[in-house]
Amino acid sequence: MQKQATINDVARIAGVSKRTVSRVINGSLSVGETTRTRVEKVISELKYSPNTQARGLASSRSYLLGLIYDNPDALYLDDVQRGVLEVCSNLGYELVVHPCRYRSETLVQDCLRFMQRSKLDGVIVLPPVSESETLALALKDSGSAYVRLSSVALDEAKHIVVSDDRAAAAEMARYFAQLGHEHIAFISGPQRYKSSTERMEGFQLGLSAYGIKLRPDWIIEGNNTFETGIECARQLLQVETRPTAIFANNDQMAAGVLKVAHSLGIKVPEQLSVAGFDDNMLASRVIPALTTIKRPVRQMALLATSKLIMSIENNDKAATNVAAKVAPTLVVRESTARVPGNSN
Amino acid sequence: MQKQATINDVARIAGVSKRTVSRVINGSLSVGETTRTRVEKVISELKYSPNTQARGLASSRSYLLGLIYDNPDALYLDDVQRGVLEVCSNLGYELVVHPCRYRSETLVQDCLRFMQRSKLDGVIVLPPVSESETLALALKDSGSAYVRLSSVALDEAKHIVVSDDRAAAAEMARYFAQLGHEHIAFISGPQRYKSSTERMEGFQLGLSAYGIKLRPDWIIEGNNTFETGIECARQLLQVETRPTAIFANNDQMAAGVLKVAHSLGIKVPEQLSVAGFDDNMLASRVIPALTTIKRPVRQMALLATSKLIMSIENNDKAATNVAAKVAPTLVVRESTARVPGNSN
DNA sequence: CAATTTTGTGCCACCGATGGCAAAAAGCTA
DNA sequence: TAGCTTTTTGCCATCGGTGGCACAAAATTG
Missing domain, CATH: 3.40.50.2300 (Response regulator)
Known part of the structure; x- marks a missing residue:
């Protein structure tokens, strides 16, 4: 395995300090235009990408989102996952999955442990688990970022995406x-x-x-x-x-x-x-x-992920403003017809 | 969020050094019986669990497994995920998913980046992506642990689970x-x-x-x-x-x-x-x-995960010995019958 | 042109674990 | 009991970043 470049390598080659490189990576404002481009050039030449673990350790973030679900016939699971990742990957997040049992007594405990162990930055909760108020409360209490998918607006706008x-x-x-x-x-x-x-x-x-x-x-x-x-x-x-x-x-x-x-x-x-x-x-x-x-499963996943990442990045206002409601649509196929002998 | 206990807390309370606590956690042998139990007691009292990021940083492991798949109608995705996690969670691993496009030109690059970014300890590759020899080669070259699911024994026993x-x-x-x-x-x-x-x-x-x-x-x-x-x-x-x-x-x-x-x-x-x-x-x-x-999708997932974790933990021999082949079975339902007018 | 504010940058402690090495404790031998 | 192994245990550097603070350089002002 080719050894991974570190921030020090970048700093040395670009002739700046670690700190400055870090600033460039995290989009801090106070970096001179010329320095910035120079650093960016080196970064791309070295194909440098920051070590997530170190980053997480220092900034207490993991760039990991969780997906909590319990779907006996998770037909749309793949849709959701792809939707979430579509948003994630551009922003540097990855998705950790956590199937569980809604009716389990240890659901809340189990989910919290999950979040804690992996130091998740936030979770998306699919129905029906999303309907558990005890879980939602526990998440809120623990200060975790989360978004629920549901059919009802059972939480603040920044925490929910509902399908009507x-x-x-x-x-x-x-x-x-x-x-x-x-x-x-x-x-x-x-x-x-x-x-x-x-x-x-x-x-x-x-x-x-x-x-x-x-x-x-x-x-x-x-x-x-x-x-x-x-x-x-x-x-x-x-x-x-x-x-x-x-x-x-x-x-x-x-x-x-x-x-x-x-x-x-x-x-x-x-x-x-x-x-x-x-x-x-x-x-x-x-x-x-x-x-x-x-x-519109995919769309719900996209919206939820956007909301989630916004609230993680301390932009609650933006999270609130992302659309929170989607409208399912009627699809007519072959299994329905006019009542025989009724021509109204 | 209740502040998480650190290894230092445990060490202090148990009256030993960090290093010893670390040894207990990782099952190092040279810890006295009495010390061990004392430390374990404190650990459970404090509900301490090690910070994965710090651990990962220090030991260059992440306790994260990846699932690479591209399944147009991933009906068994949930089965696989549950299977993998059944094995994972006891051993402290989590699962990061990575849907992708088999036919994409950047598949290999994409998957390697995925592994590198998240510092995954290993990946499980589902069909049809598992059939990509270039990907397998790249994984091997990069020294990554991996297991493929396939219908053909196209790799060493420790790297594959095949369904016949x-x-x-x-x-x-x-x-x-x-x-x-x-x-x-x-x-x-x-x-x-x-x-x-x-x-x-x-x-x-x-x-x-x-x-x-x-x-x-x-x-x-x-x-x-x-x-x-x-x-x-x-x-x-x-x-x-x-x-x-x-x-x-x-x-x-x-x-x-x-x-x-x-x-x-x-x-x-x-x-x-x-x-x-x-x-x-x-x-x-x-x-x-x-x-x-x-x-037997679930079973394949279980086997693959066992293999994977074994090879991650440097037990190639054990990984090789885990069964590598499963047998699908015929399920007769209503859509088949004897040929009319043929009574043999 | 000196004084003051506004960037831009560097130094260094710190995040929470691991692992090498040395020292202390315990067990053996003579 | 001294001398030597063999366990146990502790100290400290290290992993690769971030963030606070101080300082230097540039821009603004009187």
């Missing part, structure tokens, strides 16, 4: 109503998650604008897995009168609905419309392709 | 043959990837044991995406005589085949058997659920 799931669900409701559906069922996610209640309320709100009300027994709670999607769908479809449309809290469960419909010989979308949420890879690949809501 | 895709594909061939299929098509992955050729050759080899030979025009090259799966399937199915079975190089493309079959009114598995490879989440969710090959 409520509005998106309302849009789905509108779409359903316009297709003429009146007998609509909803398969919700676990009610302990904000994202679930947001989507449900948004959907109900949207429907009510058209005078449609969800029958209480047509609201069934799943836990966002394919398997519970199947269970819930069975309850809804293996009965005398069934809904003409089902909106599931996510694509996984919607896929479960398709499975059940198929096995019962119910044609989608002719006899039953089905829609999901997330637009994960599954959505476009199942048959029929799912109508769903697309969350 | 060839054997698995052969097993699929056997399964097809036993179902009575003779008119079989294969949708391959890009021929520049070893995994593609391995699977193809394994499949052909397996078939030849039953005296079956693939028609050259029934071997079509896709690029592992759903979309090319669709294209390839069209070529195979929109013709007079079509195969009775199609084996695709991965589940994404197999899903594409299902889509086309459905749109052409070809019943799967009654009129056409379809199988994929990977057993990603898609496989069990599409209709009909895909017969496929399951790769």
Whole structure:
């Protein structure tokens, strides 16, 4: 391995002191124009790049961000990671990942240890872990920089990026109503998650604008897995009168609905419309392709990272000003259609 | 944030010198039994944990591992990350991720910079990046510890964990043959990837044991995406005589085949058997659920990490001895069946 | 043109560990 | 008990940077 140049080498060759080189690297203002360019030239000639550990030790920063997540079907994990790194790498940060269990008793402890051990400069917390107020509080208390991704604005603007799931669900409701559906069922996610209640309320709100009300027994709670999607769908479809449309809290469960419909010989979308949420890879690949809501995951990651780095670099104001809300969009595919015999 | 205890605090309270505390932490042998326990007691009382940056600076180690990957549909990314961290965290390592572009011209440069900047102790390289010999060479030259995941044993045992895709594909061939299929098509992955050729050759080899030979025009090259799966399937199915079975190089493309079959009114598995490879989440969710090959991703991650850490800690022999090969297994679901009218 | 302010630059202590070396303590031998 | 190993332990330089402070040079002012 070719020996790495140090700041001393740069200083010596450029004929200045270490301190000055350090100033150039960190963009301190008080460096003369000529000195600066001279130093920069040497730096690039030597391909010098500062030793992160030494730098961290001296300045108590690590240039490391953390990603805390617990996603059973982390389909968008890669999207998030790429998004985060897109912002990171220009600014000299790297990303350390930390999968965990939301429901674990030691979650908070575990995450704090993680941050401390690696001396992370800040963390990005994905849903559903992001909904843990105890974690958020612990992070705040420990003075750590953090940004949460969620469906609800449950924190100050500088700490959060929200996807407006409520509005998106309302849009789905509108779409359903316009297709003429009146007998609509909803398969919700676990009610302990904000994202679930947001989507449900948004959907109900949207429907009510058209005078449609969800029958209480047509609201069934799943836990966002394919398997519970199947269970819930069975309850809804293996009965005398069934809904003409089902909106599931996510694509996984919607896929479960398709499975059940198929096995019962119910044609989608002719006899039953089905829609999901997330637009994960599954959505476009199942048959029929799912109508769903697309969350701008990448964009959320970009925004979150920008915010995070700004607050790390003591620019809270800028962090607050970065957009904190993104709008998911309706993606219509093949799994939804007009109610048969209803031509309004 | 509660101020972190330093090694000096521990030393002072335990009434020994820094050096001794350091010895205890690093498991150096020459520490008296009594001193050791006393120090350990203080350490746990203070909840002391060494500052990684300082440690790294002094010992030129970072306790950071890297994960280099480029996976268009990184469905197993989470599996890998969890697997790696399962081993890591007990041993005090963390994981830094680095998505990249395999085909990028600057791949090698980019990865080396990544390692250098973060002073990583070692990296795990996922396919297809793992197939880059120039990268492997560069890593070796730079004296970095690394382990590659691949379908072929393209490196010394201590540097690789292979999944025997060839054997698995052969097993699929056997399964097809036993179902009575003779008119079989294969949708391959890009021929520049070893995994593609391995699977193809394994499949052909397996078939030849039953005296079956693939028609050259029934071997079509896709690029592992759903979309090319669709294209390839069209070529195979929109013709007079079509195969009775199609084996695709991965589940994404197999899903594409299902889509086309459905749109052409070809019943799967009654009129056409379809199988994929990977057993990603898609496989069990599409209709009909895909017969496929399951790769023990988690296990590969565990093995790779063990190897990596062993070689980092200068135990090459142990690293070599960790198992280097895992066997994917056939998972039969609904998309394959006996050839109609063939009862052998 | 001297006095004063405003840059620009250098010196050096410090961040929190490790590791070489020497000294002290303990264990053995004679 | 003196003399010699063998453990244990402590001192201190070191890793590669940062940041405070002092000082020199340049710019501004009276």
